[in-house]
Amino acid sequence: MENGCLEQLVLPSAVPLYRGKVRDIIDLGDRLLMTTTDRISAFDRVLTTIPHKGEILNRISCSWFAKVSDIVPNHILEELSPRTVVVKKTRVLPLEVVVRGYLTGSAYRAYQEGKPVSGIHLPRGMKKNEPFSLPLVTPSTKEAVGTHDEPISEEEILSRKILTPALWEEVKEKALAVFCRGTEIARKRGLILVDTKYEFGLADDGTLYLVDELHTPDSSRYWYASSYEESLTTGVEPRQLDKEYFRAWLLSKGFQGNGDSPAIPIEVRMAVSRRYIEAFEAIEGTSFHPLAANPEAETQIVLSYLEKIR
Ligand SMILES: Nc1ncnc2c1ncn2[C@@H]1O[C@H](COP(=O)(O)OP(=O)(O)OP(=O)(O)O)[C@@H](O)[C@H]1O
Numbered sequence: 269m270e271n272g273c274l275e276q277l278v279l280p281s282a283v284p285l286y287r288g289k290v291r292d293i294i295d296l297g298d299r300l301l302m303t304t305t306d307r308i309s310a311f312d313r314v315l316t317t318i319p320h321k322g323e324i325l326n327r328i329s330c331s332w333f334a335k336v337s338d339i340v341p342n343h344i345l346e347e348l349s350p351r352t353v354v355v356k357k358t359r360v361l362p363l364e365v366v367v368r369g370y371l372t373g374s375a376y377r378a379y380q381e382g383k384p385v386s387g388i389h390l391p392r393g394m395k396k397n398e399p400f401s402l403p404l405v406t407p408s409t410k411e412a413v414g415t416h417d418e419p420i421s422e423e424e425i426l427s428r429k430i431l432t433p434a435l436w437e438e439v440k441e442k443a444l445a446v447f448c449r450g451t452e453i454a455r456k457r458g459l460i461l462v463d464t465k466y467e468f469g470l471a472d473d474g475t476l477y478l479v480d481e482l483h484t485p486d487s488s489r490y491w492y493a494s495s496y497e498e499s500l501t502t503g504v505e506p507r508q509l510d511k512e513y514f515r516a517w518l519l520s521k522g523f524q525g526n527g528d529s530p531a532i533p534i535e536v537r538m539a540v541s542r543r544y545i546e547a548f549e550a551i552e553g554t555s556f557h558p559l560a561a562n563p564e565a566e567t568q569i570v571l572s573y574l575e576k577i578r
Pocket residue numbers: 287288289290291292293300343355356357358359360412413467469479480481
């Protein structure tokens with residue numbers, strides 16, 4: 269809990285706590301209490317904590333959920349603190365629903381190797397970072413902890429009966445509509461929402477909910493629109509609002525996810541924190557003033573809530 273970072277909730281052992289890479293989750297039956305900690309993962313491993321990261325991610329998510337609530341219901345029930353929410357517990361669909369507006373990242377790498385992207389054959393001669401004529405839905409399987417998610421085609425989703433055709437159509441339609449709204453709002457802030465990952469869950473009555481996190485720098489790639497325009501003439505990569513800085517630093521230390529990770533100096537953690545703050549300010553269009561409680565007080569907020577609903 270160095271520098272006031274929240275690494276994890278420390279709770280009595282009787283509390284049913286699940287730790288994801290980033291979130292600590294308490295199962296309350298039909299609801300979940302979800303605290304976004306300051307943990308950061310790269311190459312699918314949790315490596316350190318970043319000041320303000322949890323609060324920034326949670327506040328960005330909550331604000332995006334509200335901006336698309338007319339398109340699809342979301343899991344948020346109550347905001348307990350800047351980093352802790354009570355959400356509706358759903359059966360999460362075992363798919364990462366990735367939507368892409370541009371040919372970049374892993375999709376570009378697959379394209380270069382002549383492979384289809386989640387079963388979609390792209391037109392020949394596309395250049396890196398070129399926009400698609402319409403955004404693409406390129407799902408991946410949601411694999412167990414420690415294994416990498418693999419792209420999956422629509423045909424396979426249906427032939428393996430992972431989703432029914434009707435549910436898959438609904439997922440695609442909602443994902444594209446949310447992405448479209450995200451793109452429009454980001455544009456007004458001088459940002460391009462390049463690609464993002466959605467998670468959906470089903471309620472007991474079959475209603476489809478948007479769950480997990482939404483349009484955060486962890487789940488999405490954003491470019492500064494001005495740097496994208498410039499990149500078309502200069503060929504310099506557009507300026508990105510995401511975790512690339514941390515990954516690049518790790519790679520520069522020879523770390524690619526295997527073996528011991530390098531010691532991460534406070535300067536690097538602060539530099540990553542500044543990037544999260546910059547992302548918050550760019551996405552939200554307001555300056556960032558930290559509101560989250562210290563780890564002890566956050567734990568108290570959680571314990572008081574558990575006491576209240578007992
Ligand atoms: N409304 C919801 N109902 C049920 N589960 C949810 C809901 N929202 C999010 N989740 C799940 O909670 C977890 C969020 O935690 P976190 O983001 O730390 O996990 P992760 O490391 O990304 O994924 P995992 O722990 O599954 O490997 C994810 O497994 C996500 O699918």
